[in-house]
Amino acid sequence: MTVTTTAITSTSAPEGRRRTLRTPFTAAAGRGYLYFLLVSVLALVGVVYLFVTGLTSGLLLITLVGIPLLALVVLSGRRWNALYRLLARLVGVTIDPPAPFARQASWPQTVAAALTDGVGWRSLGFLLLQSIVMTPLGYGVVLGVVISAVLVVSPVIWAITGEAIVSFDEPVDSLGIYLLLSAGGLLALYLLAWVMIGIGRAHVWLAEALLAPNDRDRRVGELERARADVVDDSVATLRRVERDLHDGTQARLIAVAMTLARAEEQLADPDKADRARRLVSDALANTKDTLTELRDLVRGIRPPALDLGLVPAVQTLVARNPIPVELVDDLAVRPSLGVETLAYFCVAELLANVSKHSGATQATVRLHSDADELRITVADNGSGGVEPANGSGLTGLADRLRMVDGRLDIDSPAGGPTTVTAVVPSGAQR
Template identity: 55%
Template sequence: PVGALGAYAVLWWVTGLVNLTAPLRWGVFGQRPTAGDPEGMPVLTPVPFGGLDADTFAGTWLAVLIGVATLACAPWVTRLVVEGDRRLIRALLGPERLADRVRDLEETRALAVDDSVALLRRVERDLHDGAQVRLVAVAMGLDMIRERLDAEAEGKPLDTGRLRQLVAGAHQNATEALTELRDLARGIHPPALDEGLPDALATLAARSTVPVELSADVPHRPTPAIETIAYFCAAELLTNVIKHSGARQATIGVTQRDGLLRLRVTDDGCGGADLGAGSGLTGLAQRVRTVDGRLDIRSPEGGPTAISVELPLRA
């Protein structure tokens, strides 16, 4: 049947081209009716209009007009037949839903592996460039203090002012190292999440420099992985609001419905947020995708901006 439809589409082109040659066939090749012939030169059409013929040379130009109209409609008929053929091919020979699902899982697994590797690299870099440097400074300060105490034991005068300065420096480096380690641990798993996502978001909103209105309705607690992803999505989106939007007010809403956790962050800023703007939204989309989540961005130029994240309750 599909082949027959394809032949019918070709018929439109053939009949149109044949009708364009009607005057030539009449005048040059003598395809005109003989005397007493009740029927003239046939005029071809791709649809059953009935018997059309040309009895005079002027009538052949009517055949030309029919040919032009037929050729004008032929592309649309061809597109219709090809679209039906394409859909049939896709249905019969295209990838099945299971194959699509396997491919999607392969991609999300690769994204999850890349995300975990990037997290480990960030932790290693933060430790190497931050806390490790502070602890080395503490060790060096303590070595200098020990040397001065050993010198005092050998009878040399003790410079208490310099000793106090070394102790103060070691104490400051130790305090800063603890602060950096605490921030690093909070970046891996915020302690506020131990009390649940609503409390963690409340803490996040309270620390924001932009006024944030929070509404949370989460009757059933999601798994820890989902809570962590939702928290970091809210943190990244709120950071974008503070850095890029110029907003005076922001809202964070989290609800639970139809087996999904929905996080929505809005602001009254300048808008223009998109996945290619370098605002971290691409990373959020990849992180959300690893658990079959979805990121929706509505941010026209001039604002307002509304970004929604949908996550399953279980990873």
């Protein structure tokens, strides 16, 4: 084992060094040079922009015109934000966009919101910082590249024109010196390439830090999306309940009422008592079917078995599952009612996936809870290769879990086994 490891290291290390040395000649590096050039030009544009807008806004602040003008300047930071995020894609980096600016009900409120827009101020701060740094830095590096490129072709220029283009106190008039200068220019270009790559990476890192939403903004965005999902899910549930009641239960109750009305008419005639009894029997059967539908409908909202706790409710799922399922429970703390309901439907969804898609012959459900979280693990010995986007319902389940700050982890290599873990806050404190 030692000999094998040494052999791999001895062959891979030189290859890694060669790959590193070739970095400035790759296509990705070429995009990095273009990125460096563009941000250097934009740095100069940014200096002019900040100077003009800052001076104009400052001079006009004593008038009413200066306040909305300053608000526009702050909002313009979002345009710069979008521009630099677009440039970052040039080097393969995607920066998440900030939350959009929300216009207020009135013009004064909109101006006030613009003046306090954190994204705009942060973007202007990035523009100021990168302009101050990149203007001299970009100028110096670009100038160095131009001088180095001239040195590289200096022997050709000297040979064609016969005029010295380099002077050290006196003009250089020697092919040997020009060849040395050309070699030095090549080395300088190589080193400057690494400088541009390094500066570009640092610039992208700074852009990600200042232009992307911060943790607070991300959290607010997630909560807003979760709230919208909850509202949509609630509306869909209400529509489903309304449809089931209208198309199913209500129709059956109407049929029962009509049957009983006909039976009442038949009872008025002693000769039709047998027919009346049949009508009452049909109404009774229809009533039983209606009660079954109502129980199924209620179970779809909150299963009655949850009144006894999560474990007894999951036991009913395990018992009805066509594949043998082992239930292992370790619920030290009972979750809140809402979390129990979510956990129940989570287990139901996962067991349904196991039965329909996995080809498994055995599954295990593990429930664990403490004061902080509830962990649900469903494992099977099926074929594996589970993908959330293949129509298994895992995408919707993950969205519902995110509504309550939960998550869904999937471990399903091709060939199996598959382990799906859902983690949600237990809500026991509530």
